[in-house]
Amino acid sequence: MSTDTKEFLFSGFGGQGILFAGKFIAYKGLTEGKNVSWLPSYGPEMRGGTASCGIIISDGAVGSPIVSKPDILVAMNLPSLDRYEASVKKGGMIFYDSSLIERPLTRTDVKAYAVPATRLAGENGFPTLGNMILVGKILAALGEYNEAGVNAALAKVISAKRADMLELNYKALELGANY
Amino acid sequence: MADKVLMKGNEAIAEAAIIAGCRHYFGYPITPQTEIAAYMAKRLPKIGGVFLQAESEVAAINMVYGVASTGTRVMTSSSSPGISLKSEGLSYLAGADLPSLVVNVQRGGPGLGGIQPSQADYFQATKGGGHGDFHMIVLAPSSVQEMAELTVHGFELADKYRMTSMILADGTMGQMMEPVALDALKVGEPVEKPWATTGTKLERVHNIVNSLSLVPEELEELNFARYERYKVIEENEVMYETYRMEDAEICIAAFGIASRVSRNAVDAAREMGIKVGMIRPITLWPFPKKAFKDSLATCKAYISVELSMGQMIEDVMLATEGKAPVTLCNRVGGMIPSPEQVLESIKETAARIGGNN
Known part of the structure; x- marks a missing residue:
């Protein structure tokens, strides 16, 4: 993979908004004129089980849409971290929900970002938006967080009729970016 | 746009x-x-x-x-x-x-x-x-x-x-x-x-x-x-796409998801100096026979990358009329070949046909 390509893997429990968070990242790339792909895991185990999706954002054409060695891993529960920690590229980044995952990372050759996303989301009145707090943190860590950019992408994934949800998602992103 | x-x-x-x-x-x-x-x-x-x-x-x-x-x-x-x-x-x-x-x-x-x-x-x-x-x-x-x-x-x-x-x-x-x-x-x-x-x-x-x-x-x-x-x-009505085939000595045949994976492998092999390209059939019937036959001008070996036990490979063999070896690179049962697996297959083929690779 060339340097102008970023591969993301979002993982967690079904219901944590894993697929949505991935879709937001993909749309963020799309609104910036990049080539993107988004591929979910699909299977009989979805309800209450693990969910994951791989996103590729690239200046060039996206070849294989399958993310097996992510640059950036998001783990929102322990089974996901256990399963995918070893797959992250050397020098990559791991963002994890430290309110649900109590163990430290075993990898020392990646950058680790522990964010108590689920707890923060609950304390701030949007308990289902821990996913977006993590996304805010990722964008800030990548130096890609800006108000116009995230709002353009939010407008793509949330209907304008749900102005309340737009606002809450934006707040969650802000919270994550400033954490 | x-x-x-x-x-x-x-x-x-x-x-x-x-x-x-x-x-x-x-x-x-x-x-x-x-x-x-x-x-x-x-x-x-x-x-x-x-x-x-x-x-x-x-x-x-x-x-x-x-x-x-x-x-x-x-x-x-x-x-x-x-x-x-x-x-x-x-x-x-x-x-x-x-x-x-x-x-x-x-x-x-x-x-x-x-x-x-x-x-x-x-x-x-x-x-x-x-x-x-x-x-x-x-x-x-x-x-x-x-x-x-x-x-x-x-x-x-x-x-x-x-x-x-x-x-x-x-x-x-x-x-x-x-x-x-x-x-x-x-x-x-x-x-x-x-x-x-x-x-x-x-x-x-x-x-x-x-x-x-x-x-x-x-x-x-x-x-x-x-x-x-x-x-x-x-x-x-034949439709196909060629990728990096200009001077290719090895030709990948792949369609759908297999072609997406193969594209990464072709790029990686090219970086190593291996002259490899891909013909991606878009119409599987009618099969792009002529594209494969014409590729014999430069290609010495073919690799059919498939999510099957080897099905399209038969059409590749028919189209190339037995004039070059065709090998299979595959996964089945819901598994998908990785770009690394396809790259390995390309490297093995390159070593076999020799030349300036």
Whole structure:
């Protein structure tokens, strides 16, 4: 993979908004004129089980849409971290929900970002938006967080009729970016 | 530039079908293509169309036969085991020379198999699809944009040649989201269908749509005529894409998701100085025989990358007439070859053919 390509893997429990968070990242790339792909895991185990999706954002054409060695891993529960920690590229980044995952990372050759996303989301009145707090943190860590950019992408994934949800998602992103 | 939206491959097929004027969908749910039915269930009733969840795949394909008889654009979709159930209907559609669009988002088999991606229905799709002598036009998209484009194209070819077009995709293609420019889709003028059973208004002799023909001499003539049409299709409707083939000594043959994976491997091998390229058939039937034959000018070896135990490889061998070795690089049962696996296969081939690699 060339340097102008970023591969993301979002993982967690079904219901944590894993697929949505991935879709937001993909749309963020799309609104910036990049080539993107988004591929979910699909299977009989979805309800209450693990969910994951791989996103590729690239200046060039996206070849294989399958993310097996992510640059950036998001783990929102322990089974996901256990399963995918070893797959992250050397020098990559791991963002994890430290309110649900109590163990430290075993990898020392990646950058680790522990964010108590689920707890923060609950304390701030949007308990289902821990996913977006993590996304805010990722964008800030990548130096890609800006108000116009995230709002353009939010407008793509949330209907304008749900102005309340737009606002809450934006707040969650802000919270994550400033954490 | 056209406005792009992110859509799943399955949704892109459904929306493209609506854009192509399809207002009739009959199907039965099965993973990994159920989004097509869900999309149609939501959209068609709002635009004066008919969505009907049939009691079985067999019922659905026969409803397609009924609507197709009236000259109306119609489709069904399923995944591997469901397509087997439809195969009787596919043969009847061929026998009655009816246009239709059938989508197969393949999953691992045989039998009920699994629900993860596969390409193991290649033989079934390209060598007939049911009993008797017939072909379907088989289109193999490798991106979500192509899922949409080939759906429109499939309807048009079906009408033009009075036969079934099949979109042969796989679970990955159906489930993945990519940007799609729907307003870039071009829909041609409708084809006249004087054979359709639309009511005579007592002004003409009534049309008969039927696949029964009990006089052998007549049935033979029908078969001959159908294969004359197939010859025209083989001459005019072949589609393929070449990638980095200019000076290639090794040629990858891959379609759909396998071609996406192979593209990474070709790039990696090129960086190592290996002269490798790819021919990606877009029409699996008609197969791009000439493209493969012509590639013999520079290519010394071929690798067929497939999510099957080796099916398209036979067409690659036939097209290259035994003049170069063809090897298989594959995973099956819902597994997908990794770019590293394909790269290994390229490196082994390069070492075998020697030269300046």
